[in-house]
Amino acid sequence: MPQQISPLLAFVFKVFLLLPLCYWGWYALAELATAVVVYWAEPLLQCLYPGLINTIEQTGYRVEVVANVTVAVQNVPSGMVAELPIPVNPLIYSYGLPLALALILASPLDFTRTTRNIIISTLVFLLIQIWGVCFESLKVLFLQTPVELLGNISIASWQLDMIALGYQLGTLILPARIHRSIKTRPIFKSVGDMLLRGLIGCFSTCILWWKTLRYSTLQP
Numbered sequence: 001m002p003q004q005i006s007p008l009l010a011f012v013f014k015v016f017l018l019l020p021l022c023y024w025g026w027y028a029l030a031e032l033a034t035a036v037v038v039y040w041a042e043p044l045l046q047c048l049y050p051g052l053i054n055t056i057e058q059t060g061y062r063v064e065v066v067a068n069v070t071v072a073v074q075n076v077p078s079g080m081v082a083e084l085p086i087p088v089n090p091l092i093y094s095y096g097l098p099l100a101l102a103l104i105l106a107s108p109l110d111f112t113r114t115t116r117n118i119i120i121s122t123l124v125f126l127l128i129q130i131w132g133v134c135f136e137s138l139k140v141l142f143l144q145t146p147v148e149l150l151g152n153i154s155i156a157s158w159q160l161d162m163i164a165l166g167y168q169l170g171t172l173i174l175p176a177r178i179h180r181s182i183k184t185r186p187i188f189k190s191v192g193d194m195l196l197r198g199l200i201g202c203f204s205t206c207i208l209w210w211k212t213l214r215y216s217t218l219q220p
Contacts, residue, residue, distance in 0.1 A: 007108070011107070014106035018102040021102075022097075022102045022105070025101075026098045026101075030090075031061050033126060034060075034061045037063075037090050037126060040130050041056060041133045044130070045065065051068065052141070053068075053137075054067060054068050061089070062089055062090075063087075066085050067086060067137075067141060068083060069149040069150065084145065086136075086140045088132075088133050088136050090133055092171065093129045093131070093132030093171065093175055094128065094129050100125075101121065104117045104118055105118075128174045135163060135169075139167045143163065
């Protein structure tokens with residue numbers, strides 16, 4: 001009799017087979033997902049700082065959070081206003097979604113449970129993107145921008161700590177831990193956990209290195 005492929009090996013094979021397709025779908029739909037993120041993040045930031053946050057402009061899957069800044073009148077050309085655009089890439093906060101979707105699609109679940117897990121994972125990652133856009137904007141404004149440009153808006157030190165913590169959570173921790181909510185068989189979940197730990201660990205290390213390098217270049 002021909003030897004059958006073990007379910008575990010088949011699961012691992014399907015995960016790696018589905019990864020390119022999931023990454024392609026993630027990137028192809030990035031502009032639509034970003035539009036949803038902008039729709040919710042803009043009023044949230046404006047509610048928190050109504051005189052500081054002007055708007056959020058979207059270009060493709062990237063966004064710019066436009067903040068009003070205070071500068072001397074003579075330094076502002078006639079007919080123009082002083083604004084600080086903060087570029088943000090929302091994809092940084094959803095890099096774990098293709099991996100989570102590949103895990104869901106490779107799991108031996110029925111159609112209803114698979115669809116439910118895909119919807120839940122997508123919605124959760126949209127929330128993480130909103131979280132990330134908001135906290136990255138606040139991080140740039142209050143941790144990297146001179147207070148004089150913000151109209152001397154000052155916040156407490158514990159609020160600065162919370163901004164830094166929220167930024168790190170959105171960048172490194174939340175996108176890498178959502179797969180724990182996926183409902184699969186224990187053996188598949190443990191294997192998927194190992195796969196995601198390795199792959200997401202690589203992504204996290206690269207992003208942390210990139211963010212650190214970017215932050216260091218912004219320092220005077």
